[in-house]
Amino acid sequence: MTGGAEWQGRVGRAWADEWRRTDRSFAAFTPHLLAAIAAQAGTRVLDIGCGAGDLSLGVARARPNAQVTGIDISSDLIAAASQRAAETGARHVRFRHADAAEYRDADGAPDLLVSRHGVMFFADPPAVFRHLAAQSAQGAHMVFSCFRGRQHNPWANLFDGVLPAAIAAPADPLGPGPFAFADPDHAQRCLAGWANLTFTPVDFTYVAGAGDDPVADAIGFFARIGPAAARLATVAGDDRAQLLAAMAGVLETHLHHGQIALPASAWIVTAQSDHA
DSSP: OOOHHHHTTHHHHHHHHTHHHHHHHTTTTHHHHHHHHHTSOOSEEEEETOTTSHHHHHHHHHOTTSEEEEEESOHHHHHHHHHHHHHHTOOSEEEEEOOTTTOOOTTOOOSEEEEESOSTTOSSHHHHHHHHHHHSOTTOEEEEEEEOOGGGOGGGGTTTTTSOHHHHSOSOTTSSSTTTTOSHHHHHHHOTTEEEEEEEEEEEEEEEEOSSOHHHHHHHHHTTSSHHHHHHTTOOHHHHHHHHHHHHHHHHTTEETTEEEEEEEEEEEEEEEOOO
């Protein structure tokens, strides 16, 4: 389970440092999400859990007349996103260090809310979604993505054979974490304040390693991002070296055409605010 405190600390720092590789892992998926977002109107866009800003910047490129705001509880991620925006000269996108559970925009209510895998970590999802609906414009639309079940995402169980059983899977599969909304029925129960829900499955290739040494590249990625990272953070010395060697052996079996590429699958969820 990954909670708010971790995103404000170790996990947030890791994702901020690794944004190039995390963006790469979603590169085959993000165009599908942007296409779903493009189908909805909106000139005041709020990106929830914006991370290092990839989705916010993509939406801003497609909507030059919109105001795009990305929020995240990690100050490290907001710093990375702000730097990217400055480097690209994107003037109508801004990033705010804020908690979605409390966020209010004094400049006006958003009419389109988006997120790429940023909404599955809420401690109290119904309360947060209810708050977001109340703070949105009447009839606002929301488009977000989340992982489907583990059976559709073998990358998540990739190292179960080399990790202790207690570490390999979360204690509460519906608690905050990457698979919190894998079950559409559970997700619908969480989406208080929103109606007209649709769930569209999208399969994609999750690229974890590439370059001159794809295995080493993937080890560097998984050592900081994903299910193995928390375990690796607690071990050192020979134990860590042995675990990394075992992980490398697993990854070797997934090396094809110069990449460590793994099957993955996500939901693209659309909804509309039901408040008057």
